[in-house]
Amino acid sequence: MKKFNSRLMEPGYRKKEWRLFFLALPFILFTLIFSYIPLVGWSYAFIDFQLGLSPFKSKFMGLYYFTLLFRSASRLPRVLRNTLIFNFLGYLVSWMPMALAILLSEIKSVKFKKLIQTTTTIPNFISWVLVFGVAFAMVSNDGVINIWLIKLGLLEKAVNPLSNGNIVWTFQTALGLWKGIGFGSIIYLAAISSIDTELYDAASVDGANRLRCVWHITVPGLLPTYLVLLVLSISSLFASGFDQQYIFNNPLVFNKMENLAMYTYDLFKNADYSYGIAVGMLQSLVGIIMLFLANNLAKAIRGYKLF
Numbered sequence: 011m012k013k014f015n016s017r018l019m020e021p022g023y024r025k026k027e028w029r030l031f032f033l034a035l036p037f038i039l040f041t042l043i044f045s046y047i048p049l050v051g052w053s054y055a056f057i058d059f060q061l062g063l064s065p066f067k068s069k070f071m072g073l074y075y076f077t078l079l080f081r082s083a084s085r086l087p088r089v090l091r092n093t094l095i096f097n098f099l100g101y102l103v104s105w106m107p108m109a110l111a112i113l114l115s116e117i118k119s120v121k122f123k124k125l126i127q128t129t130t131t132i133p134n135f136i137s138w139v140l141v142f143g144v145a146f147a148m149v150s151n152d153g154v155i156n157i158w159l160i161k162l163g164l165l166e167k168a169v170n171p172l173s174n175g176n177i178v179w180t181f182q183t184a185l186g187l188w189k190g191i192g193f194g195s196i197i198y199l200a201a202i203s204s205i206d207t208e209l210y211d212a213a214s215v216d217g218a219n220r221l222r223c224v225w226h227i228t229v230p231g232l233l234p235t236y237l238v239l240l241v242l243s244i245s246s247l248f249a250s251g252f253d254q255q256y257i258f259n260n261p262l263v264f265n266k267m268e269n270l271a272m273y274t275y276d277l278f279k280n281a282d283y284s285y286g287i288a289v290g291m292l293q294s295l296v297g298i299i300m301l302f303l304a305n306n307l308a309k310a311i312r313g314y315k316l317f
Contacts, residue, residue: 130192
């Protein structure tokens with residue numbers, strides 16, 4: 011302990027610590043400015059905020075907008091249902107980026123591996139507007155796929171998943187998976203590279219084939235990473251995306267596509283600022299609660315918490 015304290019008194023050591031602090035300072039300021047200072051806007055949920063009127067001159071409403079959230083909930087049950095279903099379907103396919111990373115790690119040809127990785131990662135950088143354009147050209151009533159299937163006799167009439175409420179949840183989940191599976195696998199590829207190669211050598215000596223090495227070494231080595239990402243995603247259970255649902259939305263599937271983000275957007279579009287902020291506050295608080303619950307669940311499963 012004395013040796014450690016004497017080290018802290020060394021000028022060179024303290025100078026190094028200050029350098030590390032100044033390196034981290036821009037990120038601290040960025041987080042403070044864009045993540046914490048805007049929380050002052052939560053105060054608008056307790057007043058009748060109107061554009062052009064000073065918040066200090068606005069009428070104090072107390073918890074009125076929070077109670078209004080439960081008293082005038084004609085759309086809210088449907089919105090929450092859609093949000094939960096989209097997120098739940100996302101959890102069901104959340105293991106696929108890990109599976110893709112495992113398959114890529116088992117490919118021996120470096121060129122073929124890079125080709126597959128590049129092909130699956132590029133969609134992540136394509137905007138949802140372009141994705142909608144491609145999907146419309148491919149699967150709409152006059153799309154290429156429907157025309158081919160009808161000509162081959164596999165379909166009697168066109169099936170348009172863009173306007174079919176019965177399959178819209180599955181179709182949108184598949185689109186989201188296609189767009190993000192390659193980029194999501196990058197984290198698991200990095201985790202695979204950190205697994206000790208001596209484990210594979212020892213398993214090979216004991217007669218384990220490639221499949222058994224994957225199942226008994228690679229998968230257990232990736233589970234902690236998967237668990238961390240899953241816990242972090244559970245915190246956004248009521249915060250599904252906006253871009254995809256908003257762009258692919260149309261009157262035929264509106265009841266299945268409207269999620270909490272679109273609901274809040276409509277509130278702000280209709281100048282219901284205080285009510286919209288109240289909805290956002292409850293969404294954030296529920297996310298924090300879900301994060302801690304998922305963290306405790308991780309301890310029950312793995313024997314330790316993530317934070």
